[in-house]
Amino acid sequence: MSDTTSGFGARAKKASDIETHDTSIARDGTNIPHDDEMTNLRRVSREFVPPARLRGTSKSLIRDFFDRAPSGSINLGLGEPDIRTPQIITHAAMHAIEAEQNGYTTHAGLLGLRRLVAGDYESAGASAESTIITAGSQEALYLALMTLVDAGDEVLVPDPGFVAYPTMVRMAGGVSKRYRLPAQADFDFDLDEFRQAITPRTKVVIITSPSNPTGRALDEEQLKKIAEALAETGAFVISDEIYRELYFTKHRPPSIADFYPRTIVIGGLSKSLSMTGWRLGWLCGVAGEGDSTIRDAVKAALVLHGYVTTCASTVSQKAALAAWSNEAEAARAGMRRTFCGRRDYMISRLEEINVRAVSPDGAFYVMVDVSAHGASMEIAERALEHKVITVPGMAFGAEGEGYLRLSFCADKDVLDEGVRRLAAALKS
Ligand SMILES: Cc1ncc(COP(=O)(O)O)c(C=O)c1O
Numbered sequence: 317m318s319d320t321t322s323g324f325g326a327r328a329k330k331a332s333d334i335e336t337h338d339t340s341i342a343r344d345g346t347n348i349p350h351d352d353e354m355t356n357l358r359r360v361s362r363e364f365v366p367p368a369r370l371r372g373t374s375k376s377l378i379r380d381f382f383d384r385a386p387s388g389s390i391n392l393g394l395g396e397p398d399i400r401t402p403q404i405i406t407h408a409a410m411h412a413i414e415a416e417q418n419g420y421t422t423h424a425g426l427l428g429l430r431r432l433v434a435g436d437y438e439s440a441g442a443s444a445e446s447t448i449i450t451a452g453s454q455e456a457l458y459l460a461l462m463t464l465v466d467a468g469d470e471v472l473v474p475d476p477g478f479v480a481y482p483t484m485v486r487m488a489g490g491v492s493k494r495y496r497l498p499a500q501a502d503f504d505f506d507l508d509e510f511r512q513a514i515t516p517r518t519k520v521v522i523i524t525s526p527s528n529p530t531g532r533a534l535d536e537e538q539l540k541k542i543a544e545a546l547a548e549t550g551a552f553v554i555s556d557e558i559y560r561e562l563y564f565t566k567h568r569p570p571s572i573a574d575f576y577p578r579t580i581v582i583g584g585l586s587k588s589l590s591m592t593g594w595r596l597g598w599l600c601g602v603a604g605e606g607d608s609t610i611r612d613a614v615k616a617a618l619v620l621h622g623y624v625t626t627c628a629s630t631v632s633q634k635a636a637l638a639a640w641s642n643e644a645e646a647a648r649a650g651m652r653r654t655f656c657g658r659r660d661y662m663i664s665r666l667e668e669i670n671v672r673a674v675s676p677d678g679a680f681y682v683m684v685d686v687s688a689h690g691a692s693m694e695i696a697e698r699a700l701e702h703k704v705i706t707v708p709g710m711a712f713g714a715e716g717e718g719y720l721r722l723s724f725c726a727d728k729d730v731l732d733e734g735v736r737r738l739a740a741a742l743k744s
Contacts, residue, residue, distance in 0.1 A: 369487050376479045377711035381696060385705045390734040392722040393705035395528060395681065397590040399654065402647035405589060409635035418630045423622040425449025425598075426633050432640045433598045437581060440573040446601035446614045448621055449628045449636075453558045453584035453597035458484055459617040459624075460554050460580045460599055461520070465490035469519035472510075476503065476683075476712030478528045478556065490519070496715050502674045503530040503683065503715070505538045511545050518549055524556040525569050529712045529721040530683050531559075531676020533569040543576040552613070553579040558597070561588035561648050563678035564656040573602040578610055585639055587679070588648055594632040655680050658724040662731050669739040680724050683709065687718030689742050696720060702741040704734045 366373075375383075382393050412418060424430060430444040450456040457480065465471060465488035473481040475494035482492040495513040497503045523542065525534040534542075546553065555572045560583065563569055573579045584597025601614040627633075638644055659675070662682055666673045672685045686695045692708035699706045699720070709716030722738075724731055 369489065373483055373487070376483075378479060378707050381700060381705055381707060385700060386703055389700070389703040389705050390730055390737060391705045391726065392724070392731075392734045392738075393707050394725070395587070395679075395723050396592050396725055397587060397651070397680070398725050398727075399590045399651055401590045401594075402644055404638045404641055404643040404647075405591065405635045408638040409594075409631050412631045412634035418634075421449075421627045421630050421633060423448075423627055424618055425628055426637070429633055429637055430598075432637070433583070433600055435640075437571065437573050437600055437602055440571070440579070440602045441577070441605070442573070442581075442600050442602050446603060446611055448599045448614065448618055449633055450584075450597045450599055450621060451595040451625050451628050452586060453556070453582045454480065455595075455621070455625060456582045456584070456597045456599035457481075457554070457556065458487075459621055460582065460613075461485060461488045461490070462620055463613050463617040464520050464552050464554075464580075466519070468517070470515060470517040472513050472518060472521040472551075473713075474522065474524060474527065475714060476527075476529050476709065476716035477522070478524060479711055481522055491517075493518075494713055494715075497527075497530065497532070499715050499718065503527070503532050505532075505534055505542075507538075507541050507545065510542065514545065514549060514551075518551045520552045520554055521546060522554045522556060523572060524559075525572075526559040526563060526676065526678030528559065528679055529681050529707070529709070529716065530674060531679040531681050532674070533563060533565060533677035534572075536570045536575075539570055539572045539575050542572060546576060551578070552610075555579050555581045557581055557583045558587055559679040562652060562655060562680065564652065564659060565677050569678060573600075577602060577605075577607060580610065580613065585636055588651065589639055589644065590651070591632075591636075594635070595629060596632040596636050597628075655724065658726075658728065658731060661728050662722070662724045662735070665732060665735040669735060669742070671738075671742070674719075682722050682724065683716070683719045684722055685718060686720050686742065692717055692720060695741070698741040698744055699738055702737045702744070704737040704741065706738070 427444055429449055430447040434442040434444050434447045461484045467489040469490045470493050471485045471490045472495050473492045475496050485492045493513050496509040498506055553572055553576050573581050579602045581600040585591040601610040603610045663673045666684055674683045676682055689695055692710050696706050696708040707721040709719030
C-alpha cells in the first residue's frame with residue numbers, strides 16, 4: 317500500500333540504512349536493530365528512531381486524500397456528519413461550563429452516564445461497573461485491543477473493515493487475520509469465510525454493524541451463527557457499534573452482545589448525534605453468567621484508561637447525559653431520515669452515471685463499483701484531480717479493491733456536484 321511518506325515507516329528505513337550489524341527480522345519483514353544498536357543509532361544519527369511497535373505506521377489514506385485535496389474540493393471522503401449537534405446537548409454543555417463543576421470525574425466516568433450506557437445492554441448482562449466512558453469510541457477500541465491482545469495473538473478483522481483495526485492490532489503486538497465479506501455478495505457476511513479464518517490462536521474477533529466502509533448491517537440470524545462458530549473457541553468479541561443508531565432498516569440492528577457472552581461493546585455519540593469533536597465514547601463489557609473474564613478485562617482496561625486519559629471530558633460527559641432524553645431521540649430519528657434520503661438520492665444519481673452502488677443498511681457510506689475504470693487508488697487520484705475527495709476501497713482491505721467509498725455527509729446539491737465531478741473523472 318503506498319501510503320504517505322510522513323509516517324514512522326519512512327524514518328525507520330532511514331535508520332536501518334545506516335545499520336551495519338546483524339538485525340532481527342520483524343513479522344512485517346522490517347529489520348529491528350538490537351537495543352544496544354538502537355542506542356548507538358540514536359547517538360550516531362541524532363534522528364528520531366521509532367519503537368518497533370510503531371514502525372510502518374503512518375496516517376490513514378482517508379486523511380491523506382483529505383489533506384492533499386485542492387481548495388474547492390467536494391468532500392465525499394471523511395465520515396463526519398454535517399448536521400448540527402442537537403440543542404439539548406449543546407445547552408447541557410453550556411450549563412455544565414457555567415456551573416464550573418468541571419474537574420476530573422472518576423476514571424470510569426460519571427456513574428449516571430455509565431448506567432445509561434449499560435442500560436442498553438442490560439438484558440445481555442452489562443452494568444455500570446463494566447462500563448468505561450472514553451475519549452471517543454476510538455479510545456475504547458484501543459483500550460480493548462491493548463487489554464485483550466498479547467504478543468502473537470490473532471485478531472480477526474473484517475475485510476473490508478475500518479482502517480484503524482489492523483494498525484491498532486499491530487500496536488498491541490497481535491496479528492490481524494482478515495475474514496472476507498465478499499464483494500460479489502455485496503459485502504454480506506459469509507459464514508464459511510468466517511469459519512475458515514478462525515484458528516487455535518484466535519484471541520479476539522472484531523465485528524462492525526453497521527459497517528464502515530460498506531454500511532451493511534448484520535441481522536439476528538448472522539449474529540447467532542457468529543456466536544455458534546465461536547462457542548468453543550473462548551475468543552473475545554469486540555463489537556464496534558458506533559453506527560448502531562444510524563440505520564435505514566425498519567428496526568435498529570441487533571447486537572451480538574445478546575448472543576455471545578464474551579463481548580466488549582464499543583460505542584459513542586460521534587456519529588448518531590453529530591458529536592465527533594466532543595470525544596465521547598464508551599466501552600461496555602458484557603459478562604456471561606458465572607464468567608468473570610470480561611469484568612476482569614474491563615478492570616484492566618480501566619487501569620490503562622486512567623493512565624492514558626484520566627477521564628473523558630467532563631463537559632462532554634455532562635452533556636451526554638441528555639443523549640437519552642426524548643428530545644435527543646427525536647434528533648436521532650431526524651438524522652436517520654436525512655441520511656436515508658441522501659442515501660437514496662446518491663444511489664439514484666450514481667445509477668444515472670452508470671456506476672453501481674451497494675445500498676447501505678446504515679451509517680453514511682456507500683461503496684461504488686469502479687472496477688471497469690481501473691484500480692481504486694488510481695480512480696481516487698483521478699477524482700482528486702477533479703476536486704472530489706473519495707477513499708480508495710483498497711484502504712479497507714483487499715476485498716475493497718475495485719470500489720470507492722463515498723460518504724454522504726453533505727446536502728443533496730453538494731452530493732450532486734460531487735457525483736458530476738466523479739463522472740468527469742471516470743471519463744478522463
Ligand atoms: C467503525 C468505526 N469505529 C470507530 C470510529 C471512531 O469514532 P469516534 O472515536 O469518533 O467515536 C470510527 C470513526 O470513523 C469508525 O468508523
